[in-house]
Amino acid sequence: MTTSLDFESPVRLKAVAAANLPTVTPALEELYRGFEKELLIPLWTEIGDLMPVHPRSKAVPHRWRWDALRALAARAGELVPVGRGGERRAIALANPGLAGRPFATPTLWAAIQYLMPGENAPEHRHTQHAFRFVLEGEGVWTVVGGDPVAMRRGDFLPQAGWNWHAHHNATTQPMAWIDGLDIPLQYITEAQFFEFGRDEISDGERTTPERSRAERLWGHPGLAPVAQAVKPTRPGSPLLAYRWENTDRALSDQLALEREGYPGTVEPGHAAVRYTDPATGGDVLPTIRVELHRIARNAETRPARETGSSVYAVFDGSGTVTVGEQTWSVSRGDLFVVPSWQPFSAKSQAGATDSDSGALDLFRFSDSPVFEALKLNRSSTEASPAASTQASTQASTEASTADEARAKGDAQ
């Protein structure tokens, strides 16, 4: 069909016989052809998709095995050079519900990045907020704003948008880590910028200090520098590395306090910490929340659901995780996604080969700051999709009831 705009209309409308929809007649069909020609779509044919009773993410629960990711990344290390243009040997998780796009969830990118011995990843900057989390190995320094920052197993390294950054592997071993970014979210906003930096960083930057300048300024608990010259001028944490020994101790202390009868854990056997910006106390990145959860040996978390999506990486231990209708066994390095409003729970089940205390350590990142800023955050510990039992979600219960009443007559 050709429109007055002289191109084929992408609008296709089908008159359907259903309750609460207009009676299908030749006149209605003619009306719909008129809508198609003028690029118009009535709400009454779309409301079930556009205004669902509860979130229906196109993303689906999925798990990626670390062994498979690691092997393919190593093969890419042999075949694919790192250099200007492609920029990074980063291999993204593609959620099977998101049409083959390199998106783990509708808002979050997660990738394994691999750097061969002696390799340098060239300098660039972009508006996308990013972080690195090291699942194994060491020997790469990421250079952010000219500050070399060591990367080791368990370290979390945030890097807010528009900071220059490059990487260099100073060892004779390849190294792999997890990249997390808000690429899909920024893709939707159409507000992205990207700029190439130098092809080579200076010899002074290609050094291997134990502690970065950022850590020497901002890495002291409860202490912020007073000098105006070092105050952050852009959103995002000025602390460029959160070391595993601190995270590990914080989690161990929570479980110890619980054993001694004091509060500290989220629920019995479930310790959790959130990485925060030392200058503000808020989330470490404007669009991404990052946490580490430790589930003690044989403990199990209560099923919970939230609006917004999460990506998890198993840092240590073994267990089973349930996301919606899916239950998987997981072990070190595995990654999985929790789409919006899908119930999630995890159980620690120490494996024969686990070298730790039997706890399941789960690294988690989510888009929660975005949902909170937009006042779209809701949570529930109930299993049913429309349930909202927390006081803060009373309004949602009322809204859901109204929506469900409407949906009973909805033909979608």
Ligand SMILES: [Fe+2]
């Ligand atoms: Fe980058």
